[in-house]
Amino acid sequence: NAGVTQTPKFQVLKTGQSMTLQCAQDMNHEYMSWYRQDPGMGLRLIHYSVGAGITDQGEVPNGYNVSRSTTEDFPLRLLSAAPSQTSVYFCASRARGTGELFFGEGSRLTVL
């Protein structure tokens, strides 16, 4: 099993550029979520989804869009990158009714 797969692992953007971080899981999990991790700030929830076609905002949603057209995929879009979005991004999934969150390996994004 691949689990949760994120691409790309590393990306450098210029301010104002847009890009999409891809996330796919092969465990048929209903719940998927995106977190960003910055030094001293822990894991902050950006957006989450409880099933295909359903998304909701987390703690820090501004500047990001998501969609969930299938159970497997949950891409995160940066509309107009800003230096404040320099961070490590983690996608995670879990099955309804269970606890464990499965994380992807992370995507390190630098915005110049």
Add this chain to the structure above:
Amino acid sequence: QQPVQSPQAVILREGEDAVINCSSSKALYSVHWYRQKHGEAPVFLMILLKGGEQKGHDKISASFNEKKQQSSLYLTASQLSYSGTYFCGTPGPRDDKIIFGKGTRLHILP
């Protein structure tokens, strides 16, 4: 609202014990604990459900007091492999999103 973790950082010698606390100003329905090693993704340790049960995972155990809205993680006879950052996560009432605390950095010295 983020749960609050304490302490922010701990330095121990191998074999010593540690306690990491997690508290919330809102009602807690369950508490998750994860460990993250440097440069890696967080890994699930355990989940505590309502009822005050204490769970264990090798020499790592945890308790949950929903009335006090607190959970504690106990690391007994710490090993070098326990080094990392520990996060508690708290789901909302619908058990959909999980909000994490800022983490507790644990460093074990030989």
